[in-house]
Amino acid sequence: MSATDAARLSFRDPVAARALGRRRSAMDRFITIFCLAATAVGLFFLASILTTLFWRGFAALDWTVLTTEFRPTTYGDDTLPKGGLLHAIVGSLIQVSLATLVGTPIGLLVGTYLAEYARDSALGNAVRFVSDILLSAPSILIGLFIYQLVVLPIGGFSGLAGVLALAIIVIPVVVRTTEDMLQLIPATLREAVIGLGAPKWKMILLVCYKAAISGIVTGVLLAVARIAGETAPLLLTSFGNNVVSFDLMRAMASLPISIYQQANSGFPDLIAIAWAGALLVTLGVLAINIIARVLLRKKS
Known part of the structure; x- marks a missing residue:
């Protein structure tokens, strides 16, 4: 229903006009809640990815990573030099x-x-x-x-x-x-x-x-x-x-x-x-x- 039709309805049938207004308000609240929920889900996954990345990335990032080339794995032998990127x-x-x-x-x-x-x-x-x-x-x-x-x-x-x-x-x-x-x-x-x-x-x-x-x-x-x-x-x-x-x-x-x-x-x-x-x-x-x-x- 267009805005003009709604205005005409308000003059002819006030009860129907109020019912229409309540339906529109309910739909508006539903869409708003749905959009906020979708935003929250997207931000949750984005925050999870970034949190994991920064937590594990900063833990491994040091000067050696920035200044040395690749070396075979040193896992289990701390005496070998660590490789980098x-x-x-x-x-x-x-x-x-x-x-x-x-x-x-x-x-x-x-x-x-x-x-x-x-x-x-x-x-x-x-x-x-x-x-x-x-x-x-x-x-x-x-x-x-x-x-x-x-x-x-x-x-x-x-x-x-x-x-x-x-x-x-x-x-x-x-x-x-x-x-x-x-x-x-x-x-x-x-x-x-x-x-x-x-x-x-x-x-x-x-x-x-x-x-x-x-x-x-x-x-x-x-x-x-x-x-x-x-x-x-x-x-x-x-x-x-x-x-x-x-x-x-x-x-x-x-x-x-x-x-x-x-x-x-x-x-x-x-x-x-x-x-x-x-x-x-x-x-x-x-x-x-x-x-x-x-x-x-x-x-x-």
């Missing part, structure tokens, strides 16, 4: 940094094209559609694509393949954020710059980018936060190793792969190091998201 930290920093450097310019240019040159064109709609599909595609499919395109022709796993897989994940995130931020800029600002005789490329570079810089940087940081914890594509591309390596043409370690391998090892000390690695990834992603939210708030 230095190789995985270095590998993750290299792959995430290079993937961001490769994917960000491509995503920025594509997003600029969609926002400034192809808003209503058929090609622009097709590119936007493909970008949206890529944004929601399972990362394992991207890893399989790079496996067929790079790993098999090269003849082995490599850090380069991992960089390419992560860069493909970065591109659609930056495309979507760049397009959205540029479309928020008022058309009058563009018209004013063009009216002064500036070419369109200079208007985009000196005015639009400057106005949208906070949102664009936020999108890049969100893309970095996403690829920092990706495991599936790296299993098929860089695969991982147990030593610090800077050679992109050989297998390269990463934190997600090391966490996966050591958590499945069955040895308590290696599992503890896996918890420390999971904590490092979580803290890194948390820091990136906080920075992104601060930048977005300033933009707003």
